[in-house]
Amino acid sequence: xxxxxxxxxxxxxxxxxxxxxxxxxxxxxxxxxxxxxxxxxxxxxxxxxxxxxxxxxxxxxxxxxxxxxxxxxxxxxxxxxxxxxxxxxxxxxxxxxxxxxxxxxxxxxxxxxxxxxxxxxxxxxxxxxxxxxxxxxxxxxxxxxxxxxxxxxxxxxxxxxxxxxxxxxxxxxxxxxxxxxxxxxxxxxxxxxxxxxxxxxxxxxxxxxxxxxxxxxxxxxxxxxxxxxxxxxxxxxxxxxxxxxxxxxxxxxxxxxxxxxxxxxxxxxxxxxxxxxxxxxxxxxxxxxxxxxxxxxxxxxxxxxxxxxxxxxxxxxxxxxxxxxxxxxxxxxxxxxxxxxxxxxxxxxxxxxxxxxxxxxxxxxxxxxxxxxxxxxxxxxxxxxxxxxxxxxxxxxxxxxxxxxxxxxxxxxxxxxxxxxxxxxxxxxxxxxxxxxxxxxxxxxxxxxxxxxxxxxxxxxxxxxxxxxxxxxxxxxxxxxxxxxxxxxxxxxxxxxxxxxxxxxxxxxxxxxxxxxxxxxxxxxxxxxxxxxxxxxxxxxxxxxxxxxxxxxxxxxxxxxxxxxxxxxx
RNA sequence: CGGGGAGUGGCGCAGUCUGGUAGCGCACCCGGCUGGGGGCCGGGCGGUCGCAGGUUCAAAUCCUGUCUCCCCGACCA
Numbered sequence: 001x002x003x004x005x006x007x008x009x010x011x012x013x014x015x016x017x018x019x020x021x022x023x024x025x026x027x028x029x030x031x032x033x034x035x036x037x038x039x040x041x042x043x044x045x046x047x048x049x050x051x052x053x054x055x056x057x058x059x060x061x062x063x064x065x066x067x068x069x070x071x072x073x074x075x076x077x078x079x080x081x082x083x084x085x086x087x088x089x090x091x092x093x094x095x096x097x098x099x100x101x102x103x104x105x106x107x108x109x110x111x112x113x114x115x116x117x118x119x120x121x122x123x124x125x126x127x128x129x130x131x132x133x134x135x136x137x138x139x140x141x142x143x144x145x146x147x148x149x150x151x152x153x154x155x156x157x158x159x160x161x162x163x164x165x166x167x168x169x170x171x172x173x174x175x176x177x178x179x180x181x182x183x184x185x186x187x188x189x190x191x192x193x194x195x196x197x198x199x200x201x202x203x204x205x206x207x208x209x210x211x212x213x214x215x216x217x218x219x220x221x222x223x224x225x226x227x228x229x230x231x232x233x234x235x236x237x238x239x240x241x242x243x244x245x246x247x248x249x250x251x252x253x254x255x256x257x258x259x260x261x262x263x264x265x266x267x268x269x270x271x272x273x274x275x276x277x278x279x280x281x282x283x284x285x286x287x288x289x290x291x292x293x294x295x296x297x298x299x300x301x302x303x304x305x306x307x308x309x310x311x312x313x314x315x316x317x318x319x320x321x322x323x324x325x326x327x328x329x330x331x332x333x334x335x336x337x338x339x340x341x342x343x344x345x346x347x348x349x350x351x352x353x354x355x356x357x358x359x360x361x362x363x364x365x366x367x368x369x370x371x372x373x374x375x376x377x378x379x380x381x382x383x384x385x386x387x388x389x390x391x392x393x394x395x396x397x398x399x400x401x402x403x404x405x406x407x408x409x410x411x412x413x414x415x416x417x418x419x420x421x422x423x424x425x426x427x428x429x430x431x432x433x434x435x436x437x438x439x440x441x442x443x444x445x446x447x448x449x450x451x452x453x454x455x456x457x458x459x460x461x462x463x464x465x466x467x468x469x470x471x472x473x474x475x476x477x478x479x480x481x482x483x484x485x486x487x488x489x490x491x492x493x494x495x496x497x498x499x500x501x502x503x504x505x506x507x508x509x510x511x512x513x514x515x516x517x518x519x520x521x522x523x524x525x526x527x528x529x530x531x532x533x534x535x536x537x538x539x540x541x542x543x544x545x546x547x548x549x550x551x552x553x554x555x556x557x558x559x560x561x562x563x564x565x566x567x568x569x570x
Numbered sequence: 571c572g573g574g575g576a577g578u579g580g581c582g583c584a585g586u587c588u589g590g591u592a593g594c595g596c597a598c599c600c601g602g603c604u605g606g607g608g609g610c611c612g613g614g615c616g617g618u619c620g621c622a623g624g625u626u627c628a629a630a631u632c633c634u635g636u637c638u639c640c641c642c643g644a645c646c647a
Contacts, residue, residue, distance in 0.1 A: 013596070013608070014582050018575095018640040038639065089647055107647070142571075142645050150646085217646085478606065513607030531606065541606090 001493055002471070004506040004518075008045050010034075011518050021215035023453040024147030026462050030521045032470070039144025039152035046470040046522065047449075049502075051155070053468045054445040055134055057186050058157045061179040067132045067159055072112045074136055078102035080111035084421050091139045105138035110418050110440060113160045117436055118424040124164050127426060127436065128172060132159030134445075146215050148446045149406060155446065161439040164428065166204075169413055169437040173205070176411050176441045180209055183443065184408065188465020188570060189452050191408065194220050195229035197306045198412070209409035211447070213454030216404035223395035232306040235385050236393035236400055238298065241273035243357025247372025250337055253360075256367040259332020261299040264360070264369065275299030276352065276361045276373070278334035280319035283312045292319055292327055296336055296361070297349040297387050304388040311347070311384045329364025336379040338364045348381040406451050409443040453523075456546065462523030463545045466569045471504040473562060474524040476515045478531040481507070488555065489530040492540075495559035496528075501566065520545065525569045528562055546570060 008031075015025035016035075027033045032047030043051055059069065078094065081087040081104050087094075093105035106112065113131065121127065137156045144152050161172035177193070184191040189211050196208040208230055210220050221227075221234035229235070258264040265272045279295040293316075295303060308316060321331065327341040328334050336346045352359065358372035375381050391402045416435035419425070424436045449468065456463040466472065473496055477489035489505065496503045504524065506515045512531075519527045529541040539552040542562060546569070553561040 010580085012581060016640090017582065020641065035639090084647095086647060091646070110647090139646085143641095143643090145641080480605075511605070511607080511609060513609080516607050518608085529606080533606070 001490075001497075002502075002504050004504060005508045007504065009518075009522070010044070011521055019147065021146035021149060021450075021454070022457050023149065023213075023215060023450040026453055026457055026521070027147055027450065030462055030523065033148060039141055039150065041148050041151060046504075049470040050449050050464070050468055051445050053470075054187055054448050055155075055157070057467065058183050058443055058445065059134075061183045061186075062130075062132050062157070062159060064182075065130065065175045065179045067130045069133060070131050071133050071135060072106075072109045072116075074106050074138065076104055076106050076112060078104050080115055080422060084111055084114075084418055086111070091141060093138050093140050106135075107137050107139045108156070108440070108442070109133070109135065109158055110160070110414070110438075111422070114418040114422045114424050114438065117162055117419065117438075118422050121162060121424065121426050121436060124426055124428045128161060128163045128168055130159060130161045130172060132157060132441075146217075147450065149215055149450050150217065151446070154444060157443040157445065159441045161441070162424075163437045163439075164426070164434070165437055166415065169415065169439050173411060173413055173439050176439065177207065180409055180411065180441075180443070184209060184211075184448070186467055187448050187452065188467050189408070189448060190455055191451075192220060192222065192228040192405070194405075195233055196410070197230065197232045197310070204413045204415060206410060206412045208407050209411075209443075210405035211408045211451035211455065212403045212405045213451055214404060215450075215454055216406040218405050218407055219402050220405045221389050221400055221402055223400040224398035225396075227395055227400075231389060231402060232304065233310075234389045236389045236395050237397075238301070238351040238387075238390075239273065239392050239394075241271060241298075243274050243359065244270070244372070246358035246374050250361075250370040250373045250378055252363055252365075253369050253371050254367060255333075255369045258367075258369070265299065270360065272299035274357075274360060276335065276359050277301070278328075278336070278362055279303050280324050280328055280334065281308070281316045282319050282323065283314055283316045285314055291345065292323055293345045293347055294328060294334070294336060294339070295347050295349070295386060296352060296381070298351050301349065301351060301387040301390070303386055307384075307386050307388075311386060329362065330366045333362040333364060333366060333368060335361030335364055335370060335373070336375075336381065337361060337370055337373060340364065346379055346381045347386065348375055348383050349387045350383055350385045351387055353383065406447055406454075407444075408447045408451055410441070412440045414438040414440050457523075460517070460548075461521035464523045464525060466525040466566065469524045470502075470522065471524045472501040472526065472566055473503045474519040474522065474527045475503050475505045476512075476519060476527060476529045477505070477507055478512050478515070478529065481509065483532070485530045485532050485535050488535060492528070492530065492559060496562060499559055499563040501563055520548075526562060526566055528558075544569065 010031045012029045015029050019025040034042045092107055095103050097103055134155055134157050138153050141152050144150055163169045163172055192210045194208045194210045196206045198206045219231035221229050221231055258267045261272050277297045277299050281293055283291045283293055327344055328339045353375055361370050361373045363370045393400055415437055419435040425433045428434050452465055453462050477486050479485040493503055493505050523545055525545050527543040534540050539554050540558050542551050542553055
């Protein structure tokens with residue numbers, strides 16, 4: 001019998017002073033987690049029950065698509081990480097053993113699993129395979145934050161698929177996508193699958209599973225017809241803008257002390273969208289060479305770094321003041337026409353040419369801008385979608401939303417990136433050696449829990465989806481030990497447990513208010529109250545946590561009635 | 571990594587400017603009352619004031635160094 005009088009559930013009336021996120025405050029207050037250090041958390045018994053319920057759901061769905069559970073070590077030799085090029089990653093914890101051998105604490109397990117694949121998979125007959133584990137990951141985060149949302153150590157479900165070729169990988173990837181949809185639906189959270197950046201090191205395709213919530217660190221763009229994309233990669237139609245007519249040729253305008261878009265717009269009494277913003281960057285190529293590029297955007301738009309990096313296919317940095325002065329013009333008055341070095345490459349954001357008319361651009365001379373500038377006629381350019389979507393944009397004429405969200409899972413097509421580097425090859429039916437095609441798929445159970453807290457909390461506390469609540473029923477007994485209502489509660493506990501419900505039984509010698517407040521804080525889907533009052537009336541009070549609706553059930557057959565009600569809950 | 575803030579009993583805080591016996595609320599322990607929204611009365615326990623060094627007759631308080639934690643941003647294979 002799980003009695004609250006003997007259960008380690010240290011609830012707090014007040015949240016930690018330094019907590020900001022709702023999930024951080026409530027998970028601490030409800031006695032689910034306690035902090036050990038920055039980004040390092042202990043899961044207390046009730047919190048661990050939530051975590052393990054999420055794990056159980058994931059395990060069932062991974063098994064359902066043929067996943068095979070295994071366990072790989074957290075502590076690993078550095079060698080494989082050097083070979084995949086990931087040893088230099090800042091977030092990777094590095095250490096030495098007593099023999100001074102270089103070791104790492106794994107942040108994921110591609111190196112280990114691919115090394116195993118290289119040793120165990122020989123023939124096309126050995127493929128496909130999918131393995132998975134629940135294992136701790138270690139990341140030396142620059143800034144852990146928001147309770148268990150962003151930590152340095154956390155359990156991840158990571159799975160890895162091995163296929164003969166890209167088509168096989170596509171199937172494994174799709175099967176994971178189906179499993180993930182079931183997992184997040186079963187966990188009862190609101191989620192989106194978003195288009196995502198694959199990063200520089202990765203292959204073809206990836207998806208991010210995003211749970212919208214206020215504490216989210218990512219922004220997702222949600223449009224019509226199921227369009228959902230991470231803001232990093234999202235595209236949309238910019239707000240239309242009325243432009244001044246194009247002039248036969250650019251015309252210089254004196255614009256003293258207008259080196260910001262705001263001041264220039266005010267000076268010319270034009271909307272910011274009728275101006276152009278010049279953003280000089282330096283593309284950094286793998287061979288160490290660099291190239292100065294001028295990015296041109298509408299005045300009301302911002303550069304999206306991820307899009308620009310993808311466009312270049314390489315990292316970039318902002319140009320230095322010296323580089324700008326030498327080859328373009330004075331800061332605040334940059335533009336594509338009349339650059340000191342006319343050979344500087346100009347890349348135009350697609351939103352600029354979407355509207356006809358003449359733009360204003362810097363003249364590359366102090367205190368001077370040009371009016372009536374037309375791309376193509378006045379300068380040569382390349383076109384690319386490089387701007388960050390704004391909430392005012394539309395898609396197909398429909399409005400969009402931008403919501404903060406937390407990434408609870410992701411799926412990647414790695415192709416042969418790791419297998420090629422670590423020699424994971426097999427012989428095909430013709431005896432030809434080929435690299436294994438891999439996929440990598442993660443879910444963070446802690447983030448699923450935190451997202452559920454964020455999404456459903458109210459002023460009284462947490463409101464768990466029933467599938468991942470620490471307990472199904474919070475049984476509250478009022479009255480003194482030894483009283484008839486206590487005896488009834490004891491009996492009810494056994495009956496509910498007999499119906500395979502998980503019950504937490506508040507048998508403490510405490511006031512009703514305290515017990516109710518703790519029950520609402522902990523957030524189990526049903527609260528059942530046994531009291532003298534109810535006993536006299538022959539009924540029990542049942543409160544649904546979500547919405548706080550009260551009902552009563554007759555004492556006779558109460559357990560069955562509670563179980564039936566529980567099955568109807570979200 | 572840049573900026574800002576904070577370390578005083580389990581939690582939340584005051585005291586630091588202006589050096590002089592370490593306090594408050596909650597929690598906790600004991601006794602009693604109460605028993606449907608964190609109730610009441612009485613009596614208690616608990617703190618090397620993050621750490622180290624210095625100044626001083628005397629340091630939570632002043633000085634130096636250091637560690638840790640939080641928030642915003644950058645970053646986030």
